Amino acid sequence: MRILVTVKFVPDLQSQRSFTEGAVTRTGDDGTMNELDENAVEAALQLKEAAGEGEVYALTVGGDDAVAAVRKALQLGVDHAVHVSDAAVAGSDVFGTAKVIAAAVEKIHEESPLDLVITGMAALDGLTSMLPTALAAELDWSQLTLASGLTVEGSTATVVRHLPDAHETVSASLPAVVSVTDEANKPRYPNFKLIMAARSKPVTTWTLADLAIDPATVGAGAARTVVVDASPRPPKEDRTVVTDTGEGGVALADYLLGKGLA
Template structure:
């Protein structure tokens, strides 16, 4: 019995960098460095752990991303962690694609790749929408088990624990299925030097819209169901207020907090 695990990952702008919008109000990716979304590293980790538990079943982990040429850096990071192969969907007509369009592309790529289990992070660190797993579940026509802090596969069933504010619930679904994991699911491993070197020899398959039988008008800015009407640059950070405590520092601090409506 084989177990085919596909992990959806995203190449996101570095949150520590200065991000700006391009003229078409999409992110100017040439102006900021990118990396594998941190929350997706947890998904890769859980996929590797499940594959390790099923090593006798010929388990295989494929990482999948949709993005520009530089998105291969995110795939290489996942491959260096231990994933077996990667799929990169790249097409100029994908520029400006929203979550709905991205879910279409991912679903088509997942079907083409073949899968038993799809694992996602709880959200991307740039858009932070967290809706993609549900969209994939709908498009693939399989059950979803989301926001898991613990996940395992036993036989033909995926099981997991979801921790809420007031209760913890145990969930399960028959394979094939889509799951998402939270940042409480377990610390992601750090790639070793051996893993980094091995990643250079692992296969990375490239696909475009034609390969997936998707019309350009169904994705990109033209096919997006959402739009950015306007954007304003965040104002530059101003100098802070210094309170010199000469016996009345507490009063001055309280007055400042009141003036800013903090208290």
């Protein structure tokens, strides 16, 4: 089983977020691997362990700092790490990002075929959940999105999708792109042995030239989407905090009456 997992380097959600000219301001000191990509890494490691053989790649696209995302994946136990970094990628939209990731996937796939690409359900900064679909389209592979469960039998991947009023079971032939939700599994913690082993594992770095991508086809200049406006979230309105000492219900009723809501 050969699997590639996409992991994105994102600003820490707890940090103060800001925008510069329509793009998320990214600083190296508060960045981390997108938390939802831990589920993607876990899904890949579980499939490899169940198969008893295989290799797992972690791939990120981003500036110098983004290498931290694949290093984290190495600590979790993936076998190989690839970082695509090129100044010309800056400002790419989802289509540009998917094009770059697809070229890297194809390069690895040509050397030795991959069975699956597994992504997280969303990147917690961009939060479009579009990358998996755009990537499957670029690769012309099947796509199975928002999987709460994933199994592979022979050359078929099967996922379970939890919808509001139904549970869907959907299958596709390999190779396929699968995005997994945070319900798919419980990500493991890196242990000391893996953290130490990860320090000596190499990270392969590719530029656009390594992927034979024309720089004019990605980056801000080629973006098909544009952030029209971004403004800080307004501060929360004053809140009334009531500590319930047995009179909570009365306080709530009084509050609603005071607002004319009851």
